[in-house]
Amino acid sequence: MLKTDLIKIQVNGTPISIPQDKRVLDAINLSEQKVPTLCFDERIGPQGTCRMCLVEVKLKQQVSYVASCTAMVEENMEVFTHSDSLIEYRKTLLELTLSEIKWDQKSMDNTTLTNNEFKMAVEEYKPTNFFPKLQPREKVKDENPFISRDYDKCIACYRCTNICNDWEQASAITIDGRGQDSKIFSFFDNKLMNSNCTFCGQCINTCPTGALSNKKLELDKPVEKTKTKTVCPYCGVGCGIELISDGKKVLGATPDFSAPSKGSLCVKGQFASWDFVNSKERLTDPLLKNKHGEFEKISWEKALDTFREKLKGSIDNYGPDSTVWWASARVVTESNYLLQKFARTVVGTNNIDNCSRT
């Protein structure tokens, strides 16, 4: 039998076929049902540390409880995700977890995860009984401009350290200490600027509680925010990003996990993709140089008339090939298509090029 051969299993009574190299969590997702997960990020694979995705499986008359992110599917397996005892179990687990941290709705709303499983679990299981709060943790003194850390919100799910070590392979952060003293740490002085950190921001983007957050994002503002899926404005990889805006200004960017880049970004896409958009130095009006060599604001009408007059003068006196047109690798293809079409059909020259050489 091949790893990819299909086998039959049931999830809450729904029969499905799934390749036998898949895990129980894949089967649950394939059957369009859900179990909460905390430590799971598909880019780093199963960890099995948080135990939130525990499910009941029945196989050959035997009942057992397994972490669905780690357990493999088996022929004729029956999976139950929401038995009474599992619901009670998850609620207790959440109460224990939440008792250890300082949490609030706002910081969970403000995580950059698109599907925040932690938030969804809290909403689904409504934890009520909490243990006495712990002593507040030590505050982190790290003046890096991008990433802030709040140990009071850390549930030690290890997603950040795993994504840093296994996915980015930057190995900038690790877990230091044990139990309630465990915290995210970077060598040697706990300052990210002095570590291997490249500020790719993936630790922020996988953190379910807001313990790690983006210092540059203006998410706290009480305004209506929209998210727009688009493409990063830097290199040719074309990573998917989502721009957050209040309608007037871009407030920040988060990764688009649904794009082929799977949420990966580098320091530029993560932290430099919007300041320049909002910059006060942006050009806002057509500018014409006067005879003193200074720019003066003019209307579009005047700008276009000047354009026509100068272009016609050049064509009439020196021919279409006295004009040169340079397209930009920074603007949309549609605009460049129009530019070359204009040069060729309206002006009559093939003197069109772009910066792919420079």
Add this chain to the structure above:
Amino acid sequence: MVGRGAMTNSIEELTGSKLLLVTGSNTTETHPVISLRMKKAVKNGAKLIVIDPRKIELTKWASRYIQIRIGTDIPFYNAVANYIIENKLYDKEYVDTRTRGFEELKKHLERYTPEYSAKICGVSVDDIIYTAKEYAAASPKAAVCYTVGITEHSCGTHNVQALANLGMLCGNFGRPNAGINPLRGQNNVQGTSDSGSLPTDLPGYQKIEAPGIVEKFEKIWDAELPRKRGLTKISAMDQMIKGKVKFLYVVGENTVVSDPNANHAEHALKSVDFMIVQDIFMTETAKLADLVLPASSFAEADGTFANTERRIQRVRPSISTPGNAKTDVEILLSLFKVMGRKHKAEKPADIWAEMSSTSPLFSGISYERLENEGGIQWPCPEFSHPGTPYLHKNQMESGEAGIFSPVDHIEPAEPTDDEFPFTLSTGRRRSTYHTGTQTGKAKGFDKLIDQEFVEINPKDAQELKIDELDVIKVESRRGSVEVKARISDKSPVGAVFMSFAFPETTRTNNLTSDAVDFITETPEYKACAVKLSLIR
């Protein structure tokens, strides 16, 4: 030669390759997200061979690092190919059925023995032999990735041909997880070429000089079209200086900062009677213009970008343009209108539909599909076609056999000498981008790098008595800059490195040379001769 300037394969496919040969690409700095897939490939068991004059970060993941002398790529890859042929490690069936010119290549490569090339390249004979053995053994799941370290040489096209010869010998074209993959540098450099913004090509890389193409577009556009090939950017600048160019229209490019021999570029632009710049900032180039038109940033643009793996992706507006600025598409439409030639298609979706219908490369891609399916990779000739993760599957895209191109070693146009003993290469660093118009405005980025540095090998620094952060004068035959030194064994002995992201304080391109690739006219940014002197 096969294909066009795009990856033959897909980014994600790299994770399943058996061997990655990365050359002339500082991937962790210039394409950080592609470097993640390379690291994943290594984790999955792939061998990684890094061949680069600079000891870049990626070498930490490499199973083999070969520090090649700058500008000696052709003798290296010729010797690798020679060893593969001599030892019959190539894919004979593939060579017989899919390629042409093998015998000529074989004969041509005879003198490029590993011993002969090793001396030219400053590497060991084993470096060449093991690269050959490992590359051949991993084929047809061996992927070559390169960036401008290969192309920004006066023999850049030949460098690529030497790599393509290797790819064809071992059957790495038209196979998954393989190929010859240029990693391209700007968000829409691919789409710009796709759109026909080239002096020799109409949309979809349809050559002006190919029979019937101009006639086809005359029908589609209902206009008479020029037959003569146009001026490339570099030759246009020469014509400007000669006074032959009267009118220049520049969209979103900081030419006087990004182009080589910046003094020359500036002189060229100043020689034009009337210059228009359409941009979002008053760049160094815009300052030279007579008329400046305020345009849209990506955050205001509606349209598509094409990435380095030929994937067309939607760009959607998050906000509207500031003040009286207009989107680039709106500006272009108004140019048509003011010339009395109102453009019929006005919405980006309709403009795309018009453009895509002119070429089988993307005629199967519509905005509706991009909305529903996400990005699609060309070629995609039909609406039912899923797009093409890797090119040349059953035959070369040209429809003909792949042709081996015998190429010879050419030294950089400006070799070092007693007066200018160092080779300067320029490039990018991770947290600064290109001419810095975008990253230069990002809060916090000055904490990462706040000014230009010249990177110099510790041995050279010691000889010249240069300490870390000393101010150095870097001088070439064309100009000089003052810049702080960073002592780093990334730079090989005899070579220094700079970026060009801080034009206000350091005009790196005042140093670079006019030399260009004699085929594509890509400037030789990777090698010009400079001298260094300590200022303080």
